[in-house]
Amino acid sequence: MHSRRKFIQKSITGGAVITAGLPLFNINSNAAQLQKDLLGHGDFQYRVEKNWSKAERSKHPVNNCHEMVLDKTNRLILLTDHPKNNVLIYDTSGKILDSWTLGFSGAHGLSISAESGEEFLFITDTGLGKVVKCTMDGKILMELDHPGKIGAYNEQAFYRPTETAIGPNGDIYVADGYGSQFILQYDQAGQFIRKFGGDSFLQPDKFKQAHGVAIDYRDPANPTLLCSARIKNTFKRFTLDGEYLEDIYLPGAFISRPVLDEQNLYSGVCFGMEDGNYNMHLNKGFVTILDENNKVISNPGGTRPTYNNGKLDLMLQEEAVFKHCHDVCLDRDKNLYVCQWNADGVYPYKLHRV
Numbered sequence: 001m002h003s004r005r006k007f008i009q010k011s012i013t014g015g016a017v018i019t020a021g022l023p024l025f026n027i028n029s030n031a032a033q034l035q036k037d038l039l040g041h042g043d044f045q046y047r048v049e050k051n052w053s054k055a056e057r058s059k060h061p062v063n064n065c066h067e068m069v070l071d072k073t074n075r076l077i078l079l080t081d082h083p084k085n086n087v088l089i090y091d092t093s094g095k096i097l098d099s100w101t102l103g104f105s106g107a108h109g110l111s112i113s114a115e116s117g118e119e120f121l122f123i124t125d126t127g128l129g130k131v132v133k134c135t136m137d138g139k140i141l142m143e144l145d146h147p148g149k150i151g152a153y154n155e156q157a158f159y160r161p162t163e164t165a166i167g168p169n170g171d172i173y174v175a176d177g178y179g180s181q182f183i184l185q186y187d188q189a190g191q192f193i194r195k196f197g198g199d200s201f202l203q204p205d206k207f208k209q210a211h212g213v214a215i216d217y218r219d220p221a222n223p224t225l226l227c228s229a230r231i232k233n234t235f236k237r238f239t240l241d242g243e244y245l246e247d248i249y250l251p252g253a254f255i256s257r258p259v260l261d262e263q264n265l266y267s268g269v270c271f272g273m274e275d276g277n278y279n280m281h282l283n284k285g286f287v288t289i290l291d292e293n294n295k296v297i298s299n300p301g302g303t304r305p306t307y308n309n310g311k312l313d314l315m316l317q318e319e320a321v322f323k324h325c326h327d328v329c330l331d332r333d334k335n336l337y338v339c340q341w342n343a344d345g346v347y348p349y350k351l352h353r354v
Helices: 002-013
Strands: 039-041 044-049 065-070 076-080 087-090 096-100 107-115 118-125 130-134 140-143 163-166 172-175 182-186 192-197 213-216 224-229 234-238 244-249 259-261 264-274 277-281 286-290 296-298 325-330 336-340 349-353
Touching: 039 296, 044 296, 065 107, 065 325, 065 336, 076 107, 107 163, 118 163, 163 213, 172 213, 172 224, 213 259, 259 325, 264 336, 286 325
Parallel strands: none
Antiparallel strands: 039 044, 044 349, 065 076, 076 087, 087 096, 107 118, 118 130, 130 140, 163 172, 172 182, 182 192, 213 224, 224 234, 234 244, 259 264, 264 277, 264 286, 264 325, 286 296, 325 336, 336 349
């Protein structure tokens, strides 16, 4: 990796950038408008391409770009909350391949799963309180029952689901991150199994804004559930049956969902802090990357991660590249695609790994 980086840096001094799986680009060319300065730290450094998306706003407008996943054919599936096009499908060059909509104005969470080699999407709408399973071209196959109708919640409880994750046996985990702060577990057919979590700032097995959820397969023999507790600046780990195991505390980072790739954990930081003011602040987003031991190793757009006596120091935005990072997606070359909320309708930025 280090020799590869030295070679790339020598190439940069000659006026070009080489990234894995990509042709040569001049930094100032219109082909790929890459920022000159690197973002990130250590072996996880990137050049930003803000104008990666080739979408035309007249045809494919967006409000917020909430989440993105990669399918088995290397297409990037983007979820937006614009009812004209909930889903935009890209290739890695930023070209639009397809689009479709469910008419959801609160489309928020997007997960992809495979059954017998066929892929499906799970989409949440926070405003409608809906979780649907659909085909890759937008045909709805299943809608989960509202928890108030099946005895999981009382009828007055808030339900605003933000995210889903699909377990190894097909179980569906729904994060009610803008509602009552539970993780709700359903079987593959949509039958309710259990709920866990709930709303508490102090209790370790409970949440404040259970925004995201993902299956952690980094220990293949013992997959677990990682859940975001955004207001606690924490990922919480549970067994697949809902037993609380541990916290991963990320001081200063109001994180979005956990994204696992090989042995690393990625997340968009949607809100940040200011040094000396530990409240949630707007327009302070960055990306954070953790290693297999859940130690932060890079913060693209943020301060260098430092540990003192084993404890992670406060992390802050260092460069105002991002406003509110809502999700991160990786392609096969380990480039990042950063989706943003409340960022003046920008399309995803591509971060080319160097």
